[in-house]
Each structure stands twice: as C-alpha cells, then as structure tokens.
Amino acid sequence: MQTYESALPRNAILGEVTRRSPNTKAALKEQTDNFEALLLKQTLDIAMSGDDPLFGKSAGSEIYRSLYHETLASALSGSFGYSELLFNFLQNKVQEK
Numbered sequence: 001m002q003t004y005e006s007a008l009p010r011n012a013i014l015g016e017v018t019r020r021s022p023n024t025k026a027a028l029k030e031q032t033d034n035f036e037a038l039l040l041k042q043t044l045d046i047a048m049s050g051d052d053p054l055f056g057k058s059a060g061s062e063i064y065r066s067l068y069h070e071t072l073a074s075a076l077s078g079s080f081g082y083s084e085l086l087f088n089f090l091q092n093k094v095q096e097k
Contacts, residue, residue, distance in 0.1 A: 024094065032087040037070075037077035044069040 048069065051057075077083060 025091070028090055028094075029083070029087055032083040032090070033078045035086060036080060036083040037073045039082060040073035040076055040080065041069050044073060 045066070048065075
C-alpha cells in the first residue's frame with residue numbers, strides 16, 4: 001500500500017507552483033492566502049451554524065449563508081497570520097531545494 005506522502009515526490013506541489021508562474025513568491029503568497037481563506041470559511045461555517053436572522057429559513061438560505069461565509073473568508077484571508085506562517089515555511093523549503 002502506497003501512502004500519500006510516498007506517492008508524491010518531495011516538494012511536488014511547490015514545484016508545480018514554481019512551473020506555473022515566473023513570479024514564485026506572488027504565486028505562493030496567493031496559494032497560502034487561498035488556504036487561509038479555506039480555513040476561515042470552515043471556521044465560519046462551524047461558528048455560525050445556528051439560526052441566523054440575516055438569512056432566515058427560506059429554501060436557499062444555506063446557499064446564501066455559504067456564499068456569505070466564502071466572501072467573508074476571502075476578504076479576511078491574509079490577515080490572521082496562517083498565510084504568513086505557511087508562506088515563510090514553504091519559502092524556506094523552496095530555498096533549500
């Protein structure tokens with residue numbers, strides 16, 4: 001049985017980001033911001049899962065709530081520190097390569 005880690009060569013994801021964009025730092029920063037937005041959206045989905053007077057109980061309220069959380073997470077990404085921490089870690093990995 002092959003594990004996920006052994007199936008991918010070391011730094012495979014970083015290499016893909018590097019190949020796709022000549023400006024590696026900007027592409028890496030964009031990806032870490034997107035990852036932070038994903039974490040924030042998951043947190044918002046859990047934290048705000050109760051009844052919300054903003055959306056009510058209409059048929060499409062779950063869709064609107066999800067879109068609201070996604071927009072809020074995108075706006076907040078890059079300011080919580082997860083993105084910067086991950087960016088610095090991955091930047092060091094790229095430099096070691």
